[in-house]
Amino acid sequence: MKEQDHDRLLRIKTEGIREWQHQSAHYNRYEATPYIALEALFNEYTCNSSDKFVDFGCGKGRFPFYIHHHLHVSVTGVEMSGQLYQESMENLASYMGRSKQTRASIGFERMLAEEYKVDFKDNRFYFFNPFSIQIFQKVIDNILLSIENYPRSVDVILYYPTSDYIQFLEINTPFELFKEVKVPELYEQNSNEHFVVFRCE
Template structure:
């Protein structure tokens, strides 16, 4: 079953490549997490309806709709590219025509990741290498400041994690590795093809 099959189930369109290039070299091109990888992750890692997930570099919103459909959690997609942001909003309309959604359960914001104000209820944060480690550091510091103001269990979920991301989390933050999910279904083993979950208890 390919990505188009899952898109069809969710009544959205998230395949295809990004049009044009990002203005900043700190931000990477859009590439959605493969559905088969998401299936593997959520075989080992569960979310709750009460969770609030923030997807940094959400693109067209694939992760957001998949999570909402599976867990009914609240999801917020952060995207700096205006074209991708508009595509995510179109997908939201398609999804909501097929699946009733409570108000504010699926949200998208067009802004730089480091400018997103972390809400007190945000407690799960997803990254598929959307930007440089310099931006990642700023976002994580925003998360930590928010947790200081409103303490809660907080997870950072990395897909295909860069060594820079891992080094920063493990050597410069209180986050601790809780779970690692290698993608065992791949024929050629790639040590970077995995999810790593870090938790701040």
């Protein structure tokens, strides 16, 4: 299924790349995770209805809408850009107008990722290189503090992972590599086209 066809199925608009008007050393451009990659991930990575995802740098919301529709799990998208947040909310209105009722919740927060207060139910965290390693470290520290206060198994999922993110998790945190998922159709041309999942239990 083509990108625009999958968007049409979910009644959302998430295609395209968005460069920032003023380049930032800490925040990367908007680019949605390819649907073909999401399909590859969830063919091999399982989750439960009780899981709750957080997508940091969610942009227009493709990842939240995909997992809410296909996996029926709760998800929160966190986005700092006012314009992208507005587009995610427009997508939400369109999506909810036709989506089947489910116990799983879906919502979006406009804020800096490091200011997001990790809920004790949040246990799956998704990153597609949204920001610098400095901000990533702050977000992971917030997650670890939440685990300390409310012990639980937590996964950090990285798509197109950078060496900085991986090294920080491996060297400076109790997270351990749990799974790697390659995107078959894309990996042969680009070895960055894969997911790594780190788990803290």
